[in-house]
Amino acid sequence: MGGTNQTDIQQILLSGFQVPHSFKIPFFLLVLILYNATLTANITIVGLVSSSPSLHHPMFFFLSHLSLSDIMLTTDIAPLMLHGILKGGVTTWTSACITQLLFHGIAVTSECLILTVMSYDRYLAICNPFHYVSIMCSNLQLSLVSLCWFVSFAMSLIPVVLISKMEFCGSHTINHFFCDFAPLLELSCSDTSLVELIDMVLAIPLSVFPVLFITITYMCIFNAILKIPTTTGRHKAFSTCSSHLTTVTIFFGILVAVYIVPSNDISMSKIIISLIYTVVIPLFNPLIYSLRNQEVRSALQKCLQRMVSYRGVRMRRLVLLRFFC
Secondary structure: OOOOOOOOOOEEEEOOOOOOHHHHHHHHHHHHHHHHHHHHHHHHHHHHHHHOHHHOOHHHHHHHHHHHHHHHHHHHHHHHHHHHHHHOOEEEEHHHHHHHHHHHHHHHHHHHHHHHHHHHHHHHHHHOHHHHHHHOOHHHHHHHHHHHHHHHHHHHHHHHHHHHOOOEOOOOEEOOOOOOHHHHHOOEOOOOHHHHHHHHHHHHHHHHHHHHHHHHHHHHHHHHHHOOOOHHHHHHHHHHHHHHHHHHHHHHHHHHHHHHOOOOOOOHHHHHHHHHHHHHHHHHHHHHHHHHOHHHHHHHHHHHHHHHHHHHHHHHHHHHHHHHO
């Protein structure tokens, strides 16, 4: 700071989406519907996995944690974004902005790691089916998801702690709808080289290792599937991992477009892509698994039947009570 006496920023303006006034309400309703649908779909997956005995399987256990990370990701960003759409921008405290960055990092990192664990689960199920149950026991499942969440928290916390010690001055506007890493650093008048270096050191293994691991596991999976003599057997084996492969392709493809494709500033195209991976992709994940997995569809159907049956019994009781009273 020296002798410039610059004022430390206490609040940050997220300019968000600068849409014409006539499109604000329709755009707000669209994002609101997507947000509610995302919460409903992912909460349904978590509820089904925890309550349906047919879904007490390692793959669905990991899927429920993937849904939890999706809930965290969209809930961390969507409410503030909705407010910004209506107001043409939203002002938030610097501390709240840094907190949002922390939870965003935890959600994205945990989803990346959980998808990696799910690829290992599919590898064991297809390439080592006779020992799958003994290897992928409940203790290993808990250990793997606990490790995913711990690493996500620790790796996200390190740069956030360093950012929280920085001074922010000058412009207080971020041309984005949430507090992302690079736009937030641009507001700092402190030296950001250490934070950028640490972030790069953490980001490279957290992005390269999962991609390499998933690629290698699927090479082994495809090799094992091609060795299955019957067409029906090959189709059945591939169907068990097609949903995961679709999710992985979409998730990492979007992350590459947002964070790896070079860009000098936050363009509208990157803002739109960020909207897709923070609101749309978390909705796609449960839909992909529910639409392409017979066990999830059956569990959902049974759950709906129980709800309808319970409601019918309750209505009959109310009718009888009114009749006799």
